[in-house]
Amino acid sequence: MNEMSPxxxxxxxxxxxxxxxxxxxxxxxxxxxxxxxLPAGGRAFAQEAAPAIVPGTRVNAYIQIQPDSTVLFxxxxxxxxxxxxxxxxxIVGEELDVDPTQFVVEGAPPGPDYTLIGxxxxxxxxxxxxxxxxxxxxxxxxxxxxxxxxxxxxLGVPIAxxxxxxxxxxxxxxxxxxxxxxxxTAAAALPVPTDVPLRARADFRWIGKxxxxxxxxxxxxxxxxxxxxxxxxxxxYGAVQHGVRLGMEPGTLANEDQVKAxxxxxxxxxxxxxxxxxxxxxxxxxxxxxxxxxxWVEAAPGxxxxxxxxxxxSEKHLAxxxxxxxxxxxxxxxxxxxxxxxxxxxIVEASFDAPHLAHAQLEPPSAIARFNADGxxxxxxxxxxxxxxxxxAAKVAGIAPEKVIIHSPILGGFFGRHxxxxxxxxxxxxxxxxxxxxxxxxxxxxxxEEFLRDALRPMSxxxxxxxxxxxxxxxxxxxxxxxxxxxxxxxxxxxxxVDSSAVEGIAGKVYAIPNRRVGHVHVDDPTIIGxxxxxxxxxxDFFYETFFDEMADAGKQDxxxxxxxxxxxxxxxxxxxxxxxxxxxxxxxxxxxxxxxxRRARGVAMAxxxxxxxxxxxxxxxxxxxxxxxxxxxxxxxxxxxNPAIIxxxxxxxxxxxxxxxxLEEVVYEGGVPRARxxxxxxxxxxxxxxxxxxxxxxxxxxxxxxxxxxxxxxxPAVVNAASVLTGQRIRSLPLSRSRLTDMAG
Amino acid sequence: xDITINGQLHQLDIEPDTPLLWxxxxxxxxxxxxxxxxxxxxxACTVLVDGQPTRSCxxxxxxxxxxxxxxxxxxxxxxxxxxxxxxWVSQQVAQxxxxxxxxxxxxxxxxxxxxxPSDEDIAAAMVNLCRCGTYNAIAAAVRHxxxx
Ligand code: FES
Ligand code: FES
Numbered sequence: 001m002n003e004m005s006p007x008x009x010x011x012x013x014x015x016x017x018x019x020x021x022x023x024x025x026x027x028x029x030x031x032x033x034x035x036x037x038l039p040a041g042g043r044a045f046a047q048e049a050a051p052a053i054v055p056g057t058r059v060n061a062y063i064q065i066q067p068d069s070t071v072l073f074x075x076x077x078x079x080x081x082x083x084x085x086x087x088x089x090x091i092v093g094e095e096l097d098v099d100p101t102q103f104v105v106e107g108a109p110p111g112p113d114y115t116l117i118g119x120x121x122x123x124x125x126x127x128x129x130x131x132x133x134x135x136x137x138x139x140x141x142x143x144x145x146x147x148x149x150x151x152x153x154x155l156g157v158p159i160a161x162x163x164x165x166x167x168x169x170x171x172x173x174x175x176x177x178x179x180x181x182x183x184x185t186a187a188a189a190l191p192v193p194t195d196v197p198l199r200a201r202a203d204f205r206w207i208g209k210x211x212x213x214x215x216x217x218x219x220x221x222x223x224x225x226x227x228x229x230x231x232x233x234x235x236x237y238g239a240v241q242h243g244v245r246l247g248m249e250p251g252t253l254a255n256e257d258q259v260k261a262x263x264x265x266x267x268x269x270x271x272x273x274x275x276x277x278x279x280x281x282x283x284x285x286x287x288x289x290x291x292x293x294x295x296w297v298e299a300a301p302g303x304x305x306x307x308x309x310x311x312x313x314s315e316k317h318l319a320x321x322x323x324x325x326x327x328x329x330x331x332x333x334x335x336x337x338x339x340x341x342x343x344x345x346x347i348v349e350a351s352f353d354a355p356h357l358a359h360a361q362l363e364p365p366s367a368i369a370r371f372n373a374d375g376x377x378x379x380x381x382x383x384x385x386x387x388x389x390x391x392x393a394a395k396v397a398g399i400a401p402e403k404v405i406i407h408s409p410i411l412g413g414f415f416g417r418h419x420x421x422x423x424x425x426x427x428x429x430x431x432x433x434x435x436x437x438x439x440x441x442x443x444x445x446x447x448x449e450e451f452l453r454d455a456l457r458p459m460s461x462x463x464x465x466x467x468x469x470x471x472x473x474x475x476x477x478x479x480x481x482x483x484x485x486x487x488x489x490x491x492x493x494x495x496x497x498v499d500s501s502a503v504e505g506i507a508g509k510v511y512a513i514p515n516r517r518v519g520h521v522h523v524d525d526p527t528i529i530g531x532x533x534x535x536x537x538x539x540x541d542f543f544y545e546t547f548f549d550e551m552a553d554a555g556k557q558d559x560x561x562x563x564x565x566x567x568x569x570x571x572x573x574x575x576x577x578x579x580x581x582x583x584x585x586x587x588x589x590x591x592x593x594x595x596x597x598x599r600r601a602r603g604v605a606m607a608x609x610x611x612x613x614x615x616x617x618x619x620x621x622x623x624x625x626x627x628x629x630x631x632x633x634x635x636x637x638x639x640x641x642x643n644p645a646i647i648x649x650x651x652x653x654x655x656x657x658x659x660x661x662x663x664l665e666e667v668v669y670e671g672g673v674p675r676a677r678x679x680x681x682x683x684x685x686x687x688x689x690x691x692x693x694x695x696x697x698x699x700x701x702x703x704x705x706x707x708x709x710x711x712x713x714x715x716x717p718a719v720v721n722a723a724s725v726l727t728g729q730r731i732r733s734l735p736l737s738r739s740r741l742t743d744m745a746g
Numbered sequence: 747x748d749i750t751i752n753g754q755l756h757q758l759d760i761e762p763d764t765p766l767l768w769x770x771x772x773x774x775x776x777x778x779x780x781x782x783x784x785x786x787x788x789x790a791c792t793v794l795v796d797g798q799p800t801r802s803c804x805x806x807x808x809x810x811x812x813x814x815x816x817x818x819x820x821x822x823x824x825x826x827x828x829x830x831x832x833x834w835v836s837q838q839v840a841q842x843x844x845x846x847x848x849x850x851x852x853x854x855x856x857x858x859x860x861x862x863p864s865d866e867d868i869a870a871a872m873v874n875l876c877r878c879g880t881y882n883a884i885a886a887a888v889r890h891x892x893x894x
Contacts, residue, residue, distance in 0.1 A: 221847075688873075
């Protein structure tokens with residue numbers, strides 16, 4: 001129950017209603033006509049849907065008020081730890097006048113009502129709140145107005161005499177009140193008003209406040225239900241063994257008959273690139289599929305998948321990237337880099353690289369597929385993009401997309417894992433198996449199969465060349481990134497245009513260096529690549545911000561002061577870097593001796609990811625050849641905020657992942673096969689290596705930026721910059737676990 | 747085979763080397779206990795076996811016949827477990843939540859044996875992985891529960 005102090009009554013309505021447009025969903029979905037053009041970029045489902053639906057406007061598509069006045073809310077965005085369900089409850093609840101604790105939020109089905117990101121829908125790019133904030137407030141306000149209207153009719157009083165308190169409409173004059181639940185049916189049948197005034201920011205009770213997450217108790221008691229926990233009647237359990245290299249196909253199964261006779265086994269199936277066993281429990285299916293003696297056949301010429309060459313290795317790919325010289329295709333240019341470099345007093349050069357990374361989210365991928373008697377296909381699968389999964393599932397099943405019902409359970413971590421990556425999602429296999437058997441199938445990949453088929457953060461390399469003037473200040477910077485971006489891979493790349501996801505974090509930097517150029521050399525990445533928390537920023541800010549310190553050192557500048565100086569005309573960023581310095585007790589680079597006797601140093605970095613601005617300081621020492629990170633201070637400016645507690649949690653989470661990538665993580669291929677197939681070979685940050693994290697939120701009032709990813713990119717460079725102070729040697733390759741680091745002071 | 751889960755006796759007809767995790771999840775429908783790695787690496791599958799935090803993914807079910815097994819589904823019926831859950835709520839620990847059943851069980855096991863743990867005790871006992879990086883909140887919640 002709500003333990004918050006009593007909430008003030010929302011003042012009566014004074015503004016006349018504008019009921020120019022009609023809307024009611026639920027009762028008769030699609031019966032209304034909204035004469036509003038679709039936003040540019042809207043297509044696919046939006047265009048097919050007639051009449052046209054403006055995403056985020058139809059109250060009944062989102063809000064269902066239950067008889068007990070709780071709110072069932074269908075979120076366009078999927079919850080995976082980032083707190084979006086709570087944020088939605090806060091934003092909508094604020095305007096609807098319902099306490100966020102009274103919300104039950106679930107992932108919405110596919111449909112044009114939910115394509116809030118320019119006519120598309122996905123949970124990613126740290127976009128959920130910033131792309132839907134206005135629409136969701138208006139939606140909540142419209143719904144509240146509908147409840148008021150229903151109450152006015154029921155009580156026979158003018159709407160202007162009515163007000164609301166959380167969950168109820170109040171008629172003060174007659175001392176009467178009606179719970180929302182009693183008005184829900186009548187309200188849902190009313191037209192959706194437009195132009196309902198929104199609450200003033202000063203009156204916010206939940207937006208901008210550290211409201212408790214609505215899913216915490218369920219997640220602390222095992223009640224939260226993920227895809228892996230779902231069950232449907234009559235289902236078979238499936239496990240697969242994939243060919244170790246993509247493109248390999250199953251040939252002979254030497255012991256198929258013995259495996260079929262194993263306990264509980266239902267059937268054995270050949271799938272593209274895999275063999276599956278179905279059984280009456282998952283453990284039996286797994287044991288059986290792992291007992292299968294499969295001869296794998298190399299990919300046939302013309303194979304439609306991306307064939308992994310047998311001689312591929314991470315080492316070889318890195319060498320390929322290093323061999324690709326040249327300035328590449330220009331992405332960003334200011335001034336004249338060539339002449340400025342030629343005229344510089346001093347040139348600084350360095351190149352950096354970062355490895356492939358796995359998502360390693362704790363919930364392994366699974367999917368349930370069920371063909372229903374009415375010709376529909378239901379799919380339950382972890383996903384960040386229901387419409388894309390729907391379209392693809394329809395193709396796999398050979399039916400129309402509208403016959404596919406996608407359920408989007410909460411995610412046991414995602415970090416970019418659950419986009420549509422051909423060959424990296426199990427639901428296609430589940431559909432094929434359900435089709436083959438006529439039974440519902442639940443397919444779960446083992447952790448080992450997941451490490452084999454995950455879509456990786458690309459490997460990348462960057463070369464920098466800076467020109468310093470006689471005072472040691474940078475006058476020119478040329479940067480070239482070499483590799484492939486995930487956006488180009490999955491959404492199309494043109495040869496004459498740089499994929500911004502490959503250069504973001506090298507491009508878009510805020511320092512006033514008068515002449516600069518960012519270029520890109522495209523090299524196909526032989527692995528399946530994907531989006532990994534903060535995408536290109538996850539490595540590019542490391543490249544740039546560590547090179548920045550090299551540049552500062554070469555010019556005998558303090559790296560913090562040089563950053564401040566190059567932000568002199570940029571109050572937002574200057575303010576931010578000063579904020580993080582203040583948060584850390586004032587900038588000091590070190591080395592210095594801490595109270596516990598360890599020799600420590602600090603590093604600083606800035607990043608501009610996903611519409612937010614971030615400044616990060618890390619404090620480290622060295623122990624046994626490894627970096628120990630004691631503190632990370634983060635000042636983040638997302639413009640304006642919805643929930644400071646969730647932001648702090650997300651920054652903690654992003655620091656952990658960023659640090660994990662800097663210290664430990666790399667996917668290493670040898671002979672076309674990843675070396676690690678579980679956490680033993682791919683260590684992720686353990687609790688004992690988690691630093692203290694200190695967060696300051698700066699609300700500059702700039703347009704709202706993202707939160708899920710921005711805390712990450714500054715961490716690897718801040719840590720490496722600090723470690724380099726102690727080692728006296730620059731570190732240019734991640735992860736740090738590759739090298740044994742020693743203090744130059746001995 | 748007979749096993750006792752959350753105080754209830756279950757008769758199972760199952761291969762004796764089946765991991766306890768899959769007995770819980772698929773045979774008994776107790777899906778609060780999670781599968782993360784199957785290799786004793788992550789701790790998402792942690793349950794208490796006679797009060798001892800145990801990784802159920804590598805525990806054959808016949809090894810725990812005759813033991814008292816407690817899973818997350820019964821954690822609030824235990825006074826220590828209840829305190830732990832309240833601390834998890836008040837400290838707002840969970841993010842994706844997937845590791846948290848195992849974390850809560852590990853904390854419950856710790857506080858049952860060591861009601862007033864030192865920071866070192868906490869670090870030694872709370873070794874489960876969390877990809878969302880909730881480690882600081884976990885440690886704070888254990889301290890909080892120990893004081894409750
Ligand atoms: S699933 Fe048992 S330790 Fe990971
Ligand atoms: S809360 Fe997501 S793995 Fe721990």
